[in-house]
Amino acid sequence: QVQLLQWGAGLLKPSETLSLTCAVYGGSFSDYYWSWIRQTPGKGLEWIGEINHSGSTNYNASLKSRVSTSVDTSKHQFSLQLTSVTAADTAVYYCARGRVNGGRDFQHWGQGTLVTVSS
């Protein structure tokens, strides 16, 4: 059974850096891309970016200048950093396992982390 468990700071001030980590339990770590997806309050889903086991990344063009991801294959963990946050970055952030099928298919998600940006 595959489980994704995520954690990170839930309250940030404007201009700080958001940092989240997701641990993967069960299943292969090397056969997938590992994504971060966010959902602003009352709004839809926005894909942030992804990384695979070898460190290959893809990012949403609208966030690319502020996003970085990293991976620790020994721990089956991957992380997200989003710099210079503003109130517009307040959202629930999810990690997800992306199966490559030409695009991506997310059949396993983390529990979500609410990140609030407020002064």
Added chain:
Amino acid sequence: NFMLTQPHSMSESPGKTVTISCTRSGGSIASSFVQWYQQRPGSSPSTVIFENYRRPSVVPERFSGSIDRSSNSASLTISGLKTEDEGDYYCQSSDNVNPVIFGGGTKLTVL
């Protein structure tokens, strides 16, 4: 860039059938697989359809997916509606530039 457009909300009675559309603007709907996710309040999204029409084993046969090249859209059909089917539904697909694009979501009310 392309967009996926869904109706903002839909409602239907228990036992009935509802079809949620997802229209692609920019590129062919058939160029990449479409996935559908259900999200209940307070929960993470979960897959109900992947690769246009395939269902995860835990998803009931009442859920089905299809694509229509003529309207450049994908559809999620839920038959025999139950109150537990209430929630938000999102379509998702990709292109050569964007590995992941989500539709805006459809709020389904079963009453």
